[in-house]
Amino acid sequence: MIFRFFHPFLLLLFTQFVLLQAFTGTYGINYGRIADNIPSPDEVVTLLRASKIRNIRIYDADHSVLKAFSGTGLEIVIGVTNGQLQDMSSSADHALNWVKENVQAFLPETRIRGIAIGNEVLGGSDNALWGVLLDAAKNVYNATKKLHLDKIIEISTANSFAVFQDSYPPSSCKFDNNVKQYMKPLLEFFQQIGSPFCLNAYPFLAYVSNPEDIDINYALFQPTKGIYDPKFKLHYDNMLDAQIDAAYAALEDAGFHKMEVIVTETGWASAGDQTEPGANVTNARTYNYNLRKRLAKKKGTPHRPKNVVKAYIFAIFNEDSKNGPTSERNYGLFKADGSISYNVGYHGLNAGYSSHLSLKDINTQGLSRSYTITMILCLSALILMIF
Ligand SMILES: *[C@@H]1O[C@H](CO)[C@@H](O)[C@H](O)[C@H]1NC(C)=O
Numbered sequence: 001m002i003f004r005f006f007h008p009f010l011l012l013l014f015t016q017f018v019l020l021q022a023f024t025g026t027y028g029i030n031y032g033r034i035a036d037n038i039p040s041p042d043e044v045v046t047l048l049r050a051s052k053i054r055n056i057r058i059y060d061a062d063h064s065v066l067k068a069f070s071g072t073g074l075e076i077v078i079g080v081t082n083g084q085l086q087d088m089s090s091s092a093d094h095a096l097n098w099v100k101e102n103v104q105a106f107l108p109e110t111r112i113r114g115i116a117i118g119n120e121v122l123g124g125s126d127n128a129l130w131g132v133l134l135d136a137a138k139n140v141y142n143a144t145k146k147l148h149l150d151k152i153i154e155i156s157t158a159n160s161f162a163v164f165q166d167s168y169p170p171s172s173c174k175f176d177n178n179v180k181q182y183m184k185p186l187l188e189f190f191q192q193i194g195s196p197f198c199l200n201a202y203p204f205l206a207y208v209s210n211p212e213d214i215d216i217n218y219a220l221f222q223p224t225k226g227i228y229d230p231k232f233k234l235h236y237d238n239m240l241d242a243q244i245d246a247a248y249a250a251l252e253d254a255g256f257h258k259m260e261v262i263v264t265e266t267g268w269a270s271a272g273d274q275t276e277p278g279a280n281v282t283n284a285r286t287y288n289y290n291l292r293k294r295l296a297k298k299k300g301t302p303h304r305p306k307n308v309v310k311a312y313i314f315a316i317f318n319e320d321s322k323n324g325p326t327s328e329r330n331y332g333l334f335k336a337d338g339s340i341s342y343n344v345g346y347h348g349l350n351a352g353y354s355s356h357l358s359l360k361d362i363n364t365q366g367l368s369r370s371y372t373i374t375m376i377l378c379l380s381a382l383i384l385m386i387f
């Protein structure tokens with residue numbers, strides 16, 4: 001009882017000193033679960049802790065996940081699904097109950113830090129949702145405010161590249177004409193409450209749509225001559241930086257000069273259809289390995305050097321129940337059995353059989369050498385055990 005009595009007070013004290021920021025590191029990961037064969041949430045916690053990944057996004061508010069994350073220190077952003085948007089926008093009570101049941105009930109043991117309102121709604125195929133997104137966001141925000149959670153829970157929504165037009169070169173990027181009337185008031189609201197612009201950025205998809213004109217090395221953070229943006233007077237040596245600066249350019253064009261861009265999804269498929277050139281294990285490893293190094297530098301982009309790039313990788317697992325092209329089911333850093341899809345320095349659930357690299361090892365020694373050493377050590381241990 002005493003604890004319950006003090007609890008709101010402590011929470012209030014806590015919120016006074018914590019800056020509202022859902023993403024505390026630079027490297028996070030999306031935990032998509034459209035699969036019938038992936039490890040349990042408890043095993044995922046083990047996997048994430050071993051990989052030292054602390055920032056996680058899920059696409060719903062699944063209670064088995066929220067329970068498994070309790071007391072782990074993992075920071076999680078949860079989601080209102082697109083299917084729930086209509087209800088959230090039409091009823092403040094509905095939003096309040098949702099926040100009580102899916103957020104308040106799990107705090108503070110489960111570190112819920114943000115709520116994503118829908119996913120890739122604007123510019124997406126379900127036009128009926130474009131007009132309800134803002135009211136859904138407002139109702140959910142008001143609910144967090146009513147429950148005194150607005151200082152620890154960040155409200156946002158992830159945008160795909162479908163919200164833009166003319167994204168090449170970056171300086172020419174604008175919000176699409178059809179999207180603009182919905183985007184502007186949404187951004188005004190996010191600006192008021194201090195939320196960032198969330199971008200799902202896939203050099204992979206840009207490359208697949210135009211493999212003749214795009215140098216794959218530019219998409220993969222490999223050595224390349226890059227591109228020059230004449231208006232920005234800036235040089236880009238990788239496409240992800242250019243995509244982020246395209247988002248900044250669109251925000252500036254719409255009058256939002258201070259808003260930060262956060263990458264809520266990026267990744268590369270390790271398998272794809274005939275029509276998806278570049279989707280293979282070699283390229284997926286190269287992208288994710290170089291991306292990890294890029295984020296570890298804690299640097300901004302050419303146009304916004306002071307805004308350190310933060311990104312959530314897509315995704316933890318290959319998801320076998322997803323629709324669409326083969327690539328959709330093959331974005332995982334891990335396979336459904338918990339083993340690694342390719343080596344970027346993490347080890348799988350069956351840890352003995354994969355490497356134990358840290359990022360430092362990768363940077364200083366190069367991958368193949370320490371991988372070989374680890375394999376030799378594992379083999380020697382095995383031989384010792386046998387004899
Ligand atoms: C949110 O709350 C504010 C006052 O706290 C109110 O003015 C506003 O109308 C509310 N918004 C919605 C969508 O209910």
Ligand SMILES: *[C@@H]1O[C@H](CO)[C@@H](O)[C@H](O)[C@H]1NC(C)=O
Nearest residue numbers: 216277278279280281282283
């Ligand atoms: C992956 O694709 C690249 C071209 O993008 C090719 O050079 C490479 O050989 C392919 N790797 C595998 C394992 O198929």
